[in-house]
Amino acid sequence: MGFYPNTLDVLIEKFASLPGIGKKSAQRLAFYVLTMNYEEAENFANAIMQAKRNIRRCKICQNLSEDDICPICASDTRDKEIICVVSEPKDVFSIEKSHEYKGVYHVLHGVLSPANRIGPGDIKIQELIDRVNNGSVKEIIMATNPDTEGETTALYISRLLKPYGMKITRLAYGVPVGSNLEFTDEATLTRALEGRIEI
């Protein structure tokens, strides 16, 4: 660009490199930083470094954690015999919000995707196998996203785990609570009919 002072150009460039932030938004954010007082700007910069420094992956479930073992894996009240497998850390937080699940998790950090050249070695599948080998796991709940890549990943892992003989389940498909049949797609309705339950 060259019309902005150099340090401002650099900051705009950094914001523009973030996902979903275009050039105009990056400029707006950079200008906003200049309007912060010194302490606010320092807090923002520190928050970036603190998160980067303090957050690691739980040695057991691979979820984001400030400790070597995350609070869920370290808890006495969680059932270690049930492992819910998700693709991303944010999925753990979504499921936790339901306050329904009492087992533990395993975060794959991705899904199998031939198109993006992501194979079994690129996500945390071996770490799951190791857990199954070392512990007494009774059930694996596959909770990857209900899209093609999520399904493929769930299928691939369930085949790998089959020889171990534990129960392997998948989240139920169906119409979302509070939704409207009129606006539900056919594939979902088909799955909802197939999975119908007696009342």
Place this chain on the structure above:
Amino acid sequence: MGFYPNTLDVLIEKFASLPGIGKKSAQRLAFYVLTMNYEEAENFANAIMQAKRNIRRCKICQNLSEDDICPICASDTRDKEIICVVSEPKDVFSIEKSHEYKGVYHVLHGVLSPANRIGPGDIKIQELIDRVNNGSVKEIIMATNPDTEGETTALYISRLLKPYGMKITRLAYGVPVGSNLEFTDEATLTRALEGRIEI
């Protein structure tokens, strides 16, 4: 939220406090920071502090600058007798991109806005009067935005400057180059007709 590790919560909160960044985007950005390597994260944090530390306002035109006097005000080739008054620093950069203007600027850092309680003392009007008092200014070009607040600000300042007797002009209104009359609003067309020029 409480489901995320604390330092991650803090970072999400910082991103969410930026203008135009909602909760979901803030989460996405915070997760992205965690995927950066340490050096990238450090560069991002440093860019924030460097911009905040190094960028000040030019003592003459109030535009953003890394020096006490900005490159435009310091330049020998710019005509100091013409001052283009804009509301924000980004407007200077927009006009500079046209490579047409050879005068200098004055950045108000805002517009008069009774609704937002922004009065003449809250924007850099006195600094403009001081420049007019101290220099030999022949023309003031009012280039605030063509909206109600921009117009009001331009009118207010032009009345203040009237006694000094220099030429006071306003950017021309009209149909944008490359646009289509069919999609031009009536107010713009009215102004374009009023301002018609002989060919």
